[in-house]
Amino acid sequence: MFDIDNINEIWQTIARNKTRSLLTAFGVFWGIFILVILLACGNGFDNGLRSQIEGFATNSTFLITTPTTEAYKGYQKGRNWDVNMSDIEAIEKKIKGVDKVSPIFSQWTYNGENNVFYGTKGGNFSLKGVIPNYNEIDRCKVLYGRFINETDIVEARKVCVLGKKAYEDIIGTDKNPLGLMIKANGIYYHVVGVIEAYNNKVSISGSINETIILPLTTMQIAYNTGDKFDFFMFTTARGYNTKDLQTEVKNLLRERHDISPTDEGAFVCFDFEEMFTMFEYLFLGIKILIWIVGIGTLLSGVVGVSNIMLVTIKERTREIGVRRALGAKPSIIIRQVMAESLLLTILAGIVGLVLGVAIMAVVSGFVGNTPSDDVMFLDPQIGFGAAIAASIIVMLSGLLAGVLPAIRAIQIKAIDAIREE
Amino acid sequence: MIKLENINKTYFGAQPLHVLKGINLDVTEGELVSIMGASGSGKSTLLNILGILDNYDEGDYYLAGKLVKNLSENQAAEFRNKLIGFIFQSFNLIPFKTALENVALPLFYQGVNRKKRNTMAMEYLERFGLKDWAEHYPNELSGGQKQRVSIARALVTSPKIILADEPTGALDSKTSAEVMQILREVNATGITMVIVTHERGIANLTRKIVHLKDGIIESIEENDPDKMDFTKEIK
Ligand SMILES: Nc1ncnc2c1ncn2[C@@H]1O[C@H](COP(=O)(O)OP(=O)(O)O)[C@@H](O)[C@H]1O
Ligand SMILES: [Mg+2]
Numbered sequence: 001m002f003d004i005d006n007i008n009e010i011w012q013t014i015a016r017n018k019t020r021s022l023l024t025a026f027g028v029f030w031g032i033f034i035l036v037i038l039l040a041c042g043n044g045f046d047n048g049l050r051s052q053i054e055g056f057a058t059n060s061t062f063l064i065t066t067p068t069t070e071a072y073k074g075y076q077k078g079r080n081w082d083v084n085m086s087d088i089e090a091i092e093k094k095i096k097g098v099d100k101v102s103p104i105f106s107q108w109t110y111n112g113e114n115n116v117f118y119g120t121k122g123g124n125f126s127l128k129g130v131i132p133n134y135n136e137i138d139r140c141k142v143l144y145g146r147f148i149n150e151t152d153i154v155e156a157r158k159v160c161v162l163g164k165k166a167y168e169d170i171i172g173t174d175k176n177p178l179g180l181m182i183k184a185n186g187i188y189y190h191v192v193g194v195i196e197a198y199n200n201k202v203s204i205s206g207s208i209n210e211t212i213i214l215p216l217t218t219m220q221i222a223y224n225t226g227d228k229f230d231f232f233m234f235t236t237a238r239g240y241n242t243k244d245l246q247t248e249v250k251n252l253l254r255e256r257h258d259i260s261p262t263d264e265g266a267f268v269c270f271d272f273e274e275m276f277t278m279f280e281y282l283f284l285g286i287k288i289l290i291w292i293v294g295i296g297t298l299l300s301g302v303v304g305v306s307n308i309m310l311v312t313i314k315e316r317t318r319e320i321g322v323r324r325a326l327g328a329k330p331s332i333i334i335r336q337v338m339a340e341s342l343l344l345t346i347l348a349g350i351v352g353l354v355l356g357v358a359i360m361a362v363v364s365g366f367v368g369n370t371p372s373d374d375v376m377f378l379d380p381q382i383g384f385g386a387a388i389a390a391s392i393i394v395m396l397s398g399l400l401a402g403v404l405p406a407i408r409a410i411q412i413k414a415i416d417a418i419r420e421e
Numbered sequence: 422m423i424k425l426e427n428i429n430k431t432y433f434g435a436q437p438l439h440v441l442k443g444i445n446l447d448v449t450e451g452e453l454v455s456i457m458g459a460s461g462s463g464k465s466t467l468l469n470i471l472g473i474l475d476n477y478d479e480g481d482y483y484l485a486g487k488l489v490k491n492l493s494e495n496q497a498a499e500f501r502n503k504l505i506g507f508i509f510q511s512f513n514l515i516p517f518k519t520a521l522e523n524v525a526l527p528l529f530y531q532g533v534n535r536k537k538r539n540t541m542a543m544e545y546l547e548r549f550g551l552k553d554w555a556e557h558y559p560n561e562l563s564g565g566q567k568q569r570v571s572i573a574r575a576l577v578t579s580p581k582i583i584l585a586d587e588p589t590g591a592l593d594s595k596t597s598a599e600v601m602q603i604l605r606e607v608n609a610t611g612i613t614m615v616i617v618t619h620e621r622g623i624a625n626l627t628r629k630i631v632h633l634k635d636g637i638i639e640s641i642e643e644n645d646p647d648k649m650d651f652t653k654e655i656k
Contacts, residue, residue, distance in 0.1 A: 004535070012517055012518070013517075016517045318513070319516075322513045322515060323515075323526070323530075324498065325472070325474060326501070326507075326527045326574075327498050327499065327501050327531070327578075328498060328530050329498045329499075330495065330498075331495075332530065410494075414474045414501075415469055415474045417513070418469065418474055418507075418509065418513065418586075419465075
């Protein structure tokens with residue numbers, strides 16, 4: 001189809017009317033250009049939002065106890081209750097499909113006063129008692145040392161892991177924090193690690209960067225709460241339904257704590273999966289919308305190409321008739337018209353694609369591609385797959401645009417051109 | 422070479438027009454025939470049928486021994502491309518192609534490669550004294566030059582037969598004489614030639630003059646063009 005002779009033939013007809021060819025091509029150029037820009041922007045927002053939840057297990061559920069709302073087994077309604085470590089063991093043992101469970105003991109910051117000190121330097125940070133599983137749900141980057149481990153829990157060691165900001169504020173980045181002693185709410189702890197959150201938007205009870213992480217058992221002893229804690233999180237194992245698991249977990253807890261089987265008010269359950277799924281749908285929706293708008297714009301370009309080529313064909317009646325008289329078969333005429341439309345569209349499409357990608361690369365350079373706290377727009381570029389898809393769409397539109405003109409062209413008989421008026 | 426038996430053709434326009442009413446004609450190989458008649462007598466219609474550019478309603482048309490009837494578009498294209506060369510009154514050169522490209526075009530449709538095409542086209546242009554005009558576009562050529570280009574184009578595929586519809590209709594008398602001289606020389610190489618004209622002077626330069634009137638052949642006149650004096654005006 002595209003040997004040198006054909007290209008020559010096609011190029012002659014395209015180049016013969018440069019202005020019109022340019023105008024024709026502009027529609028397709030614009031369609032692809034808009035599509036690329038829209039897709040890239042969509043990706044920018046997608047990346048931006050994703051960076052905000054990076055590291056957080058999206059299949060997790062958060063559960064906190066609240067006073068009961070129904071009287072049951074001789075207990076009044078409005079009774080306070082707490083989950084404890086044996087509940088966690090029971091959940092892990094009895095409910096299949098629960099992957100990781102992470103109990104959390106949270107100590108909020110005291111009304112703005114400094115409560116954590118290294119030497120004389122202090123800061124105001126919240127404390128959080130966790131087990132190693134915590135790092136499976138709210139994943140963090142370990143900057144120094146390590147996270148809380150199993151031995152810390154078993155031996156209730158007086159160790160801590162500092163959030164990045166806590167480390168910077170009270171110790172300072174010029175010092176290796178490992179092995180240093182800090183004082184938190186009056187008790188001394190050995191620093192065994194420093195961590196940083198992957199994101200700063202999704203977190204459990206305050207940013208991890210501004211938190212002192214302690215072994216759960218250590219904190220339970222320090223605050224004399226036995227084996228109780230404030231709330232827990234669990235993740236769903238692959239292949240299990242989060243909603244079903246939530247029901248099972250609630251039922252188990254009701255049974256263990258003499259709560260009415262119909263009491264829904266005794267828990268606050270937050271389903272991260274549901275929220276993230278909603279976001280996924282939102283993005284899918286945006287993406288579909290972008291493709292519809294983009295392809296719509298492109299289609300109007302295609303209609304433009306088709307239309308102008310129809311006019312061109314009409315003007316070329318005599319020329320095409322002469323070609324037919326000289327022995328051009330219908331297939332050759334079809335091929336030529338299609339190739340013309342294809343070449344025009346592909347050239348315009350490539351220019352649109354390249355320009356779109358180039359512009360978004362520049363924009364991306366300004367916006368940057370590293371997550372930061374308040375940027376919701378990140379690395380707005382289209383992927384390789386989308387670029388390929390766009391190219392294929394361009395080719396298909398080229399063929400599509402050529403169909404009507406080609407049909408019109410083969411309807412021209414040699415006799416129509418030869419007739420002397 | 423050409424055999425027409427009872428050819429009938431009606432144009433179905435606003436009202437049907439029976440243009441050819443039973444044409445019987447034989448043209449043997451190497452003949453130089455002219456078709457004469459008043460304007461509207463059906464000369465072009467007949468020639469278009471001969472050139473397989475148009476179809477007929479009744480009768481049989483044999484070209485080089487083959488019945489030309491109900492051909493597919495592809496077959497018709499192939500016949501035209503291989504057997505027939507066309508020369509038109511208004512030349513029908515493609516305006517955005519050079520003389521060379523115009524002459525080479527029929528070879529393109531035969532699938533001849535570019536180099537060979539151009540060499541052959543150049544040979545024919547040279548033969549008609551147009552070597553220096555090969556790279557010129559039709560609008561840079563005079564009427565006589567244009568017609569010589571189109572003769573070259575008609576001949577480049579070595580057709581069996583040349584069909585010319587008023588080939589001198591757009592030319593002045595001196596140029597007409599030159600063009601007719603060329604056509605006679607081409608005929609002399611053995612190529613059958615049918616020329617449509619309404620000018621007696623042109624018809625006089627052919628060996629056989631077919632007089633067409635009201636859709637039938639009125640008479641066929643034998644003629645000896647060598648008795649004619651070419652230096653004289655032919656119009
Ligand atoms: N496509 C057509 N449709 C209807 N009438 C036509 C068509 N072509 C030619 N005619 C008519 O047929 C008659 C013969 O035309 P034509 O063969 O061109 O005559 P000539 O070439 O002898 O002048 C004319 O009256 C012309 O108007
Ligand atoms: Mg005529």
